[in-house]
Structures are given as structure tokens and as C-alpha cells.
Amino acid sequence: MERHYVGSEIGQLRTVLLHRPRLSLQRLTPSNCQELLFDDVLCVERAVEEHNQFAQLLRDQNINVLLLSELLTETLENPHARKWLLEAQLSDYRLGPTFAQPLREWLGEMPADALSRYLTGGLTWQEIPESLILQRITPQAHSPFITRPLPNHLFTRDTSCWIYQGVSINPMAKAARQRETDNLRAIYRWHPLFQGNHYINYYGDEERRYDHATLEGGDVLVIGNGAVLIGLSERTTLQGVEFLATSLFQHHQANKIILVELPKHRSCMHLDTVMTHLDHDTFSIYPEVIQPNMPCWVLTPDGQGSITHQSPRPLVKILEEVLAVTEIRFITTGGDIFESEREQWNDANNVLTLRPGVVVGYDRNLRTNEKYDKAGITVLTIRGDELGRGRGGARCMSCPIERDGLEGNR
Numbered sequence: 001m002e003r004h005y006v007g008s009e010i011g012q013l014r015t016v017l018l019h020r021p022r023l024s025l026q027r028l029t030p031s032n033c034q035e036l037l038f039d040d041v042l043c044v045e046r047a048v049e050e051h052n053q054f055a056q057l058l059r060d061q062n063i064n065v066l067l068l069s070e071l072l073t074e075t076l077e078n079p080h081a082r083k084w085l086l087e088a089q090l091s092d093y094r095l096g097p098t099f100a101q102p103l104r105e106w107l108g109e110m111p112a113d114a115l116s117r118y119l120t121g122g123l124t125w126q127e128i129p130e131s132l133i134l135q136r137i138t139p140q141a142h143s144p145f146i147t148r149p150l151p152n153h154l155f156t157r158d159t160s161c162w163i164y165q166g167v168s169i170n171p172m173a174k175a176a177r178q179r180e181t182d183n184l185r186a187i188y189r190w191h192p193l194f195q196g197n198h199y200i201n202y203y204g205d206e207e208r209r210y211d212h213a214t215l216e217g218g219d220v221l222v223i224g225n226g227a228v229l230i231g232l233s234e235r236t237t238l239q240g241v242e243f244l245a246t247s248l249f250q251h252h253q254a255n256k257i258i259l260v261e262l263p264k265h266r267s268c269m270h271l272d273t274v275m276t277h278l279d280h281d282t283f284s285i286y287p288e289v290i291q292p293n294m295p296c297w298v299l300t301p302d303g304q305g306s307i308t309h310q311s312p313r314p315l316v317k318i319l320e321e322v323l324a325v326t327e328i329r330f331i332t333t334g335g336d337i338f339e340s341e342r343e344q345w346n347d348a349n350n351v352l353t354l355r356p357g358v359v360v361g362y363d364r365n366l367r368t369n370e371k372y373d374k375a376g377i378t379v380l381t382i383r384g385d386e387l388g389r390g391r392g393g394a395r396c397m398s399c400p401i402e403r404d405g406l407e408g409n410r
């Protein structure tokens with residue numbers, strides 16, 4: 001049976017979920033990219049090449065790489081999954097019953113790989129038969145899309161995140177990303193890889209409106225030793241964290257949630273854009289946003305199935321305690337104030353740790369990579385000139401599903 005467990009941020013990475021987008025990126029244009037949370041349009045061929053290079057680097061390090069489109073295609077072979085997902089993504093409420101029903105029937109007949117492509121890449125009016133268009137009561141379409149593309153599936157870190165022995169399937173904050181969660185729910189509910197009771201579903205897999213209780217994996221750092229560091233960001237709210245924390249405590253998977261308050265800005269939309277864990281005692285931080293002494297709240301179990309909190313203490317003290325190290329090293333973004341702002345924007349701090357002291361990052365972040373190198377951290381570089389336009393680096397483009405704990409235990 002598969003072992004799904006993420007014991008830390010830095011232990012040996014064993015299995016990771018990536019998404020190599022194509023159709024969704026082909027559909028990004030100057031007029032829709034901002035709304036779809038990209039800062040520019042991309043050269044798609046090069047983006048795909050960069051992504052292949054990233055996946056290959058991980059495979060060369062003996063890491064098992066799963067691809068979201070493949071899992072989704074396999075999931076859609078199951079008729080229950082197919083029916084559920086079509087209803088979730090193309091509901092009567094979204095499209096109106098007179099059009100939605102025949103559209104779902106038409107899509108329902110499609111081979112799984114073609115359907116998977118539309119469910120991630122979006123569906124346009126031009127792609128459906130004329131006879132279906134005629135079934136619409138109002139024929140005037142204001143957008144080329146029936147369903148918009150989901151280019152941010154690229155950032156698999158955010159939509160679901162594994163914490164110790166379970167997963168949170170996250171209610172996303174931005175409308176442009178909310179349908180990603182449906183695809184992930186279908187995968188976790190029906191794909192053979194995730195069948196059985198070997199992991200916990202902490203949060204986010206219910207048929208409800210999560211309203212303000214949103215949470216995204218880029219804000220969640222699995223520190224190890226029962227601690228989780230969570231950013232209260234533009235995307236992750238205290239409401240969302242309360243639910244996740246309660247579930248983690250009730251399942252005895254964590255005993256400390258450390259909260260880092262972040263400015264609500266796009267440049268630091270998630271905690272992992274300004275802080276990542278590189279080695280047992282080493283973190284990368286963007287000092288404009290993260291200071292070692294910033295006061296942080298800690299949530300703990302109250303002993304009766306709920307949560308309580310301790311008064312704020314300096315981040316560095318809490319980390320030293322939970323990691324049981326005498327001194328934490330913080331490596332700040334490299335260069336002068338201009339260079340470091342530019343490198344942070346290009347995800348210099350958003351590296352993916354493969355094992356203690358070995359990380360993957362974009363080659364363009366020269367100053368920061370130099371500092372990592374001097375500090376004894378090995379940076380395996382990838383090109384990200386195109387991928388980076390989506391505002392995410394190696395950490396956000398990966399969702400670890402199997403990773404050792406701090407002691408190397410699995």
C-alpha cells in the first residue's frame with residue numbers, strides 16, 4: 001500500500017505531485033492574465049520545457065513524480081467521479097439547466113484524457129457542437145470561455161497540502177482558483193492511489209460553502225516534531241486555520257500551530273514567498289517581511305477537543321524550541337535593497353528542499369543563490385523565466401505527498 005506522509009519540510013522528499021500545464025497557458029492573454037493571477041503571458045513551449053526540466057531534475061534525484069493531469073485522467077475513468085466532477089464544475093447553477101445538462105452529457109461521453117484537458121485548460125464556445133450552442137436560451141456569449149482555464153494548477157502546493165499523516169484539500173481564496181479544488185477532491189476521493197484508510201482528510205472536502213474560512217498550502221510549513229507554521233496572508237484566514245488546527249489536534253497529528261501575520265500583498269501572497277526551511281537549523285527569509293523577532297501566536301490543544309492560544313513570542317525562540325536547536329540561521333534574500341526586492345519577487349526565497357541542505361531554485365536569482373552557496377546550502381538550479389511569470393517558484397510548483405520527518409523516519 002502507498003505510504004502518504006509528510007513529516008517535515010526538509011526530510012528526504014520521496015513523492016511529489018506536479019502539474020505541467022499547456023492548454024491553460026495557451027489561453028492566457030494580456031486581457032485575461034491578471035484576472036487569472038498571472039503577471040504576463042508566457043511562451044508556452046518554453047514554459048513546458050522549463051517544467052520538464054524541473055520534473056526531470058526531481059526524477060534524477062530518485063523522487064517519484066506524479067502528474068496531476070495523469071491522475072485526473074485516471075480518476076475520470078470512474079463513472080462516479082466523472083459524474084460528480086462534471087456536476088461540480090458545470091453545474092446547473094453556473095450555466096443554467098437548459099444548457100448545463102446537455103453540455104454535461106456531451107462531455108460525459110468524451111475519452112478521459114480529453115475531458116481532463118478541458119477540466120484543467122478550460123472550455124470555449126468554439127469547442128462544442130453547434131447543436132449544443134442552439135440549446136442556450138440566450139445565444140449571446142460575452143466571453144470566449146464556457147469555463148475559464150485553471151493555469152494556477154501549476155502551483156500544486158496550494159490546492160492541497162499534506163501535513164504529517166493527512167491532507168487538507170483547500171478552499172481557495174480567489175475565484176480564479178476555486179475550481180481547482182474540485183479536481184483535487186475528485187482525485188483524492190476516487191483515484192486508486194488514495195483509496196483506503198491510510199491517511200486523514202483534515203479539512204476542505206465537504207459539500208459546503210467555506211466562505212471566509214480559506215486556506216492555501218503555500219502558507220503551510222510542516223516544521224516537524226508536531227509543529228506547523230502557518231502564514232495568515234492574503235489567502236489564508238484565521239477562520240480557515242481554526243478548522244485545520246482543530247482537526248490536526250483531534251487526530252493527534254500536531255500539537256503546536258505557529259501563526260505568522262503577513263501583509264496582505266500580492267508580492268508575499270503566501271508564507272512560502274518570504275520564508276522556507278532549508279536545513280535543520282536554517283531558513284531563508286525576506287527580511288522586509290519576516291524578522292526573527294516578530295511576535296507570533298501559538299495555538300495548542302485545550303485538552304477538550306478544541307484549541308487555545310499562548311501569548312505571542314518571538315518567532316526565532318519558538319522555532320529553536322520546536323526544532324531543538326540552539327541557534328537558527330536565517331539567510332536573507334541576496335543583494336542590495338533593489339536586488340533583493342527583485343529576487344524575492346522572482347521567488348528566490350521559494351525554494352524546494354529535497355533533503356537537508358539541498359534545494360531547487362531558479363537560476364536567475366544570482367545574489368540569493370550565492371548566499372545559499374556560501375552558507376553551505378546546495379542549490380540545484382532550474383530555468384524559470386517563463387514559469388516565474390505566474391509568481392511561483394519550485395516550492396509552490398510541488399506538492400509533497402511523501403517526505404521523511406526530521407530524524408529521517410518515514
Ligand SMILES: NC(=[NH2+])NCCC[C@H](N)C(=O)O
Nearest residue numbers: 037155218270390391392396
Ligand atoms: N505557494 C505559492 N507561493 N503559490 C504561488 C501562487 C501563484 C498564483 N499565481 C496565485 O496567485 O495564486
